[in-house]
Amino acid sequence: MDTSQVPQRRVLIWDRIGANKTRTVLLIFGFVVFTALFFAAVGSIVAIYSGVSPDVDPTLTIQIAVAAALIALAIGILMYYASTATVLAISGAHQVGKAEEPEVYRIVENLSIGSGLPMPKVWLIEDSAPNAFATGRNPEHAHVAVTRGLLDKLDKLELEAVLAHEMSHIGNYDIRIMTTVAVVVGLVALAADLMLRFTWFGSGSRSGNKGKGEGAIALIILAVAVLFIILSPFIASAMRFAISRQREYLADASGALLCRNPTALASALEKISKDPEPLEAANKATAHLYIENPLKEHQSFLNSLFATHPPVEERIRILRAMGG
Amino acid sequence: MGTIIVVGIIIAIVVIVLFVFVGMYNGLVRSRNRVKEAWSGIDVQLRRRASLVPNLVETVKGYAAHERETFEEVTRARAQLEQAGTPADSAAANNMLTGALRHLFAVAENYPELQAAENFRQLQSELSDIEEKIAFARQFYNANVLDYNNRLQTVPTVFIAGMFGFTPEEFFEADEEGRSEVRVDFGRETPAPPAPPAPPASGSGTTS
Numbered sequence: 001m002d003t004s005q006v007p008q009r010r011v012l013i014w015d016r017i018g019a020n021k022t023r024t025v026l027l028i029f030g031f032v033v034f035t036a037l038f039f040a041a042v043g044s045i046v047a048i049y050s051g052v053s054p055d056v057d058p059t060l061t062i063q064i065a066v067a068a069a070l071i072a073l074a075i076g077i078l079m080y081y082a083s084t085a086t087v088l089a090i091s092g093a094h095q096v097g098k099a100e101e102p103e104v105y106r107i108v109e110n111l112s113i114g115s116g117l118p119m120p121k122v123w124l125i126e127d128s129a130p131n132a133f134a135t136g137r138n139p140e141h142a143h144v145a146v147t148r149g150l151l152d153k154l155d156k157l158e159l160e161a162v163l164a165h166e167m168s169h170i171g172n173y174d175i176r177i178m179t180t181v182a183v184v185v186g187l188v189a190l191a192a193d194l195m196l197r198f199t200w201f202g203s204g205s206r207s208g209n210k211g212k213g214e215g216a217i218a219l220i221i222l223a224v225a226v227l228f229i230i231l232s233p234f235i236a237s238a239m240r241f242a243i244s245r246q247r248e249y250l251a252d253a254s255g256a257l258l259c260r261n262p263t264a265l266a267s268a269l270e271k272i273s274k275d276p277e278p279l280e281a282a283n284k285a286t287a288h289l290y291i292e293n294p295l296k297e298h299q300s301f302l303n304s305l306f307a308t309h310p311p312v313e314e315r316i317r318i319l320r321a322m323g324g
Numbered sequence: 325m326g327t328i329i330v331v332g333i334i335i336a337i338v339v340i341v342l343f344v345f346v347g348m349y350n351g352l353v354r355s356r357n358r359v360k361e362a363w364s365g366i367d368v369q370l371r372r373r374a375s376l377v378p379n380l381v382e383t384v385k386g387y388a389a390h391e392r393e394t395f396e397e398v399t400r401a402r403a404q405l406e407q408a409g410t411p412a413d414s415a416a417a418n419n420m421l422t423g424a425l426r427h428l429f430a431v432a433e434n435y436p437e438l439q440a441a442e443n444f445r446q447l448q449s450e451l452s453d454i455e456e457k458i459a460f461a462r463q464f465y466n467a468n469v470l471d472y473n474n475r476l477q478t479v480p481t482v483f484i485a486g487m488f489g490f491t492p493e494e495f496f497e498a499d500e501e502g503r504s505e506v507r508v509d510f511g512r513e514t515p516a517p518p519a520p521p522a523p524p525a526s527g528s529g530t531t532s
Contacts, residue, residue: 109457110460114464260463
């Protein structure tokens with residue numbers, strides 16, 4: 001492999017961090033726009049109902065919405081600080097040092113030198129299915145976990161490539177981004193749910209004293225608003241998974257750049273995806289963290305829309321193209 | 325009324341230009357500091373490496389006392405590494421030490437008892453670990469030098485760099501021979517990397 005075939009655009013960790021901070025800001029901006037639209041829909045429903053039946057208090061909706069926002073925010077902050085410990089606990093990982101696992105520890109040391117990131121804590125999951133993940137709210141509080149199967153089934157260069165991918169997640173602030181996104185999705189789902197309940201409740205209490213003519217436009221607005229609210233949780237989570245997949249591609253690329261060996265990452269992904277064993281320690285809640293989907297789901301349109309990872313064949317193809 | 329507006333616009337432009345100017349200057353300083361920081365990452369490993377050499381020489385001497393020339397070569401290279409001031413000097417001295425150690429380990433091949441010594445094996449594996457770390461530290465350092473030098477040589481920061489006397493930093497070059505030899509000699513537990521995960525085509529390769 002000739003290094004000239006590694007992507008020519010050198011990306012510095014500093015610039016990546018900058019770009020990702022910008023992206024998170026943009027994401028929050030997008031979220032504000034999305035929620036503004038969302039609450040505009042909510043507001044129009046309230047207006048229509050309150051115009052017809054004065055017994056429905058419009059401020060009540062706003063109160064509920066604000067309460068929902070605060071709850072989602074609190075959950076988000078809690079997730080942000082507690083998720084690391086929780087994830088490591090449900091995965092059954094135990095921390096290892098240089099004495100217990102010198103090879104993997106040294107590789108992580110090397111990669112942290114190569115990327116200029118602080119040394120993360122290294123964890124081991126006693127499971128024979130090969131896989132790995134990174135977590136932690138920022139590079140100063142970062143954790144890398146690998147399974148026993150990964151150490152047994154990959155050679156040194158492949159292991160280095162997988163860990164380079166994980167280090168890239170840390171350097172790219174992916175945990176922060178994905179937590180932000182998860183909070184957005186949770187907030188939208190919660191508010192949509194509340195609104196729909198409120199709408200049905202409102203329609204039940206509404207008396208039939210509405211004039212036929214003026215009701216037509218209101219009805220259309222109402223229909224659009226309700227449709228938007230019904231669809232918004234799906235739109236939000238589709239957005240979330242799209243971002244997740246994009247982050248995987250990015251971590252592949254910057255990981256390949258860090259270990260200088262895209263071919264090794266490709267063959268590692270091949271081994272991990274072809275391994276027949278599912279990872280017992282993983283579940284729906286933690287699947288998105290791993291380097292490759294540990295749940296071995298089958299491919300379908302809906303699965304690909306809500307997939308946490310891009311198709312592994314596509315990732316391997318791109319990496320092999322980088323390696324020449 | 326009209327003049328006030330004109331003066332206001334001129335002041336606004338001056339302030340904006342000043343802000344841009346300060347931003348570019350600070351960016352250059354930050355970038356240069358990163359290079360220094362990255363250099364200390366290499367320096368730490370070079371020092372670790374140099375500090376292991378006397379111990380290694382003593383150990384080998386215990387089994388192969390008459391290989392004086394090899395010892396001297398290693399000791400000389402180590403002294404040179406400790407005296408090196410600039411990245412280029414350090415790189416040259418480090419490459420020399422790599423070559424000298426290669427000879428030492430080649431010589432050690434002739435002494436099975438030495439090969440079997442726990443102390444020797446541990447030093448050997450530690451040195452190979454340091455060698456890898458130097459490669460990664462170099463990769464990080466060179467990436468930062470590249471970024472800094474790019475800023476220095478491109479418009480518009482090139483004007484500010486000229487004004488305040490920013491000078492380009494040196495890359496830390498590894499000589500091809502030394503690098504591949506290290507991988508082959510020390511990397512016994514590595515399943516024969518055909519092309520080592522090519523620690524950077526360093527600056528020269530990527531700047532073009």
